[in-house]
Amino acid sequence: MQTRLTLWQTISCLLKHRRLADRRAIDYETNRFAKVMVGIAFLFTAGYLMMLAVLFAMIANDTRSMTSVELMCVLLPAVMCVDFLMRFTMQQTPAQIARPYMLLPLPKYACVDAFIFSSLTSWGNLTWLLLIVPYSIMSVVFSYGLLTMVYLVVVALLAAVANSQWYSMTRTLINRSYLWWLLPIGFYAIVAAPLYLGTDAGLQQYARIYSLPGEAIGEHSIWPLIAMVVLLSGLIILNRRVQYAAVRKETVGTKKTQTVAHVVKFNFLERYGEFGTFLQLEIKQLMRNRNPRKAIITSIIFTIILCLLIITTDIYDSPRMTNFWALYIFILPGATILVKMMGYEGNYVDGLFVRRENILALLQAKYIFYSAMLLLPFVLMLPMVFAGKMSIVMLLSYAVYTMGFQYFVIFQSAVYTRQTIPMNEKITSKGGLEGNYVQMIIIGVIFLVPNVIVTTLQTMFSDNTTYGIMLAIGLMFVLTNRLWLRNIYNRMMSRKYSNLEGFTSTR
Structure with missing residues (x-):
């Protein structure tokens, strides 16, 4: 009974x-x-x-x-x-x-x-x-x-x-x-x-x-x-x-099936072979799927709002605040997606393991795409240069630093991510899997450490020397991106069965 x-x-x-x-x-x-x-x-x-x-x-x-x-x-x-x-x-x-x-x-x-x-x-x-x-x-x-x-x-x-x-x-x-x-x-x-x-x-x-x-x-x-x-x-x-x-x-909700009227194609990327294919995959993932699309749109909106606040007010005119917000604005668009790297791909990661170095091509495509996205905050902050609140050398050095060292740090999350993040379901994501503490630490590093470095350097050297050092650090990682991306790929392959188990069990 x-x-x-x-x-x-x-x-x-x-x-x-x-x-x-x-x-x-x-x-x-x-x-x-x-x-x-x-x-x-x-x-x-x-x-x-x-x-x-x-x-x-x-x-x-x-x-x-x-x-x-x-x-x-x-x-x-x-x-x-x-x-x-x-x-x-x-x-x-x-x-x-x-x-x-x-x-x-x-x-x-x-x-x-x-x-x-x-x-x-x-x-x-x-x-x-x-x-x-x-x-x-x-x-x-x-x-x-x-x-x-x-x-x-x-x-x-x-x-x-x-x-x-x-x-x-x-x-x-x-x-x-x-x-x-x-x-x-x-x-x-x-x-x-x-x-x-x-x-x-x-x-x-x-x-x-x-x-x-x-x-x-x-x-x-x-x-x-x-x-x-x-x-x-x-x-x-x-x-x-x-x-x-x-x-x-x-x-239990149902959605009406809609006929796709037009499919956006990026045929010009096909000339780049496997790399171009994964670049198309990254772009279409952001265009077609609700969660990554909302994440990138949110980051762009916040980037625009922060730039407008800095341009139209004098609240953040002090050197320390200027450095903080400049570095923050550069990393914001990429970090929103990259800190969850491989989480969205966990929905189809089995197919990525089929061919050798598929994951490496995916990492390279992501790096190129989000490096190109740095043009958005760079252009949005140009009015601050014209207003005399920032220098063009500062913007250039911070952009290259973000493309180099910041992305080097944030790409490390690909090695440790084992959780699939739903592409479209947001409210009922399985088990609330987006609360990854390793990701939280990486976010803390990329948002706080650069400001500590800049503040320390500015107490020791002039502003132009500080920007030159930041530019050199960034260039070193940009020029060696193939080396550290391959290192990340090799470490992922050494953990692939463990990570694959995690991806499949959290779908």
Whole structure:
């Protein structure tokens, strides 16, 4: 006789299965060192938050215009906005990891409920307590007492948990269409409305409005707590429906077959033989498949926006910021795709292993294609040269450095990638496989290390000498690209059976 599982038993079983799946993942051993590095980065973040807590506590203790509780409530909307953006780098949506369970004989919302519960109880929601608790100990306890401190921490914690649901819902909608970006943009525009709407628009009006919950907390009024509970409950209900609809759409939805009216061909590339064939493959992969196409379009849009910001404002005119954004803009278009190198190819990697050196030709085609893409940020940043914010020598040296050393580093990910990334399914990618810690470390290296090198060189030499050294480093790797690409190819071949097993098991 079979017994029917209760909803809680079902949720508990699914969460246990997810924990076991993480331990049995093909990349578990590979990612252990990377997870340690991420843990170290978290410790630095924790230290930074505690330093901010001390700074804000000193401000609260010195100010007479508002109380310490009111000041934290004024800061909370900005903190939650930063939290929302940070979740894009770390948090998966429930729908991303629900796919393997949707066809099981489970209650309608059981899978989504399990993973929403997991997001509600995630340790990540406690991160901002590293800012709020020390702040409260130094500023709130001595003014209001322990009970008020606990009340403030509970309200802030509920805000962080509600933010997790808000992020999960909006991220899922954004994955379906870029137009959904208007939702968070509109929401945060409304949150910041006191800064630019009304007769008294400005920071004082903003502080006066958002200090009202703080005043209520200080008086032990219950309405801030009720408001947060209602907000959290509403977001959970909305998120539950959005996640379920998203999963159903991709798992059982049907698409109408459309007749292709015109096929874009690149016949001129055929004269280059196998290399030209793989170059065509790279171009058509970006044109025809949803995920790589969205990734490259997103990177181009951000590149244009950053260039416009630098050209039209003086926010980033300092030498350090100019160097940072110039290097960042050059690496952005290529890194968006290349950091996932071989992930998309994992869908058909079996065919690439059929003929000798197919993979090498693919790597060479990718290198040429993304080197050519550097012309886009180079052209977009030329107005900064005309405006006197950058020099042409600087742009040239950074472009060559990116083409050489930066691409050398990022191409190493091809050796260690063992996970197939879906070409078109975004919301229900199998097991949430895009959270690769090795890739995260490579991203950290290519975005942070060059700026450290430039800053160090500029303290020792003149700007032109620094640009010359960066140009020389880049040229060395550009001229030897065939050597290091073949080295990457040979290392991939030595791991091909292990990698092939990973690609096939994660499709």
